[in-house]
Amino acid sequence: MSESITTYLESVYGFQWEGKIALAAKTASGMATEFAESVEEVQAFAEKHGYRDIYLTTTTFDPHRDGSYSRKGESARAIYAIGVDVDFLHPEAHAETQLPSEKEAKRWIWFFKIRPSAVIRTGHGYQIWYFLKAPMDLRENEVRKKAERLIKAIQNDFRKAGEANG
Numbered sequence: 001m002s003e004s005i006t007t008y009l010e011s012v013y014g015f016q017w018e019g020k021i022a023l024a025a026k027t028a029s030g031m032a033t034e035f036a037e038s039v040e041e042v043q044a045f046a047e048k049h050g051y052r053d054i055y056l057t058t059t060t061f062d063p064h065r066d067g068s069y070s071r072k073g074e075s076a077r078a079i080y081a082i083g084v085d086v087d088f089l090h091p092e093a094h095a096e097t098q099l100p101s102e103k104e105a106k107r108w109i110w111f112f113k114i115r116p117s118a119v120i121r122t123g124h125g126y127q128i129w130y131f132l133k134a135p136m137d138l139r140e141n142e143v144r145k146k147a148e149r150l151i152k153a154i155q156n157d158f159r160k161a162g163e164a165n166g
Helices: 003-013 039-048 102-110 141-164
Strands: 020-027 030-036 054-061 076-087 118-122 125-137
Touching (some): 003 125, 030 039, 039 054, 076 102, 102 125
Antiparallel strands (some): 076 125
């Protein structure tokens, strides 16, 4: 068992989570996806995909009525962290030229009014994670609306920081 995977999962989800985490990995033929309900299942997925380009959600999910899983909003169970993608201009990967440089992206992150709990370098940018003190139960409509407002507020503030800084 990878100590870093265990530590990371415990940092985000605590020692036990409710529902399943959506996992994804880039492969030669596209994206491989699975849902995991334990550290061991996440570990097995990471091993299977060579510990590279592994992504996971900040939200856990409940099964649909037929027992299947998806990342659709109606099956979201709880949110454990707020995640924001900050891509930067990577000439080999982006046709989009309105993206910030890597230096600008770093500046946005580190001078943003809320310090991130974790910053993860992805192939073409960063994922900024804000861990919540306690998960928000998205099965409760009012809590779901509050979570949506919180996510939109953080995303809008990042967008404004980007616009203000070029």
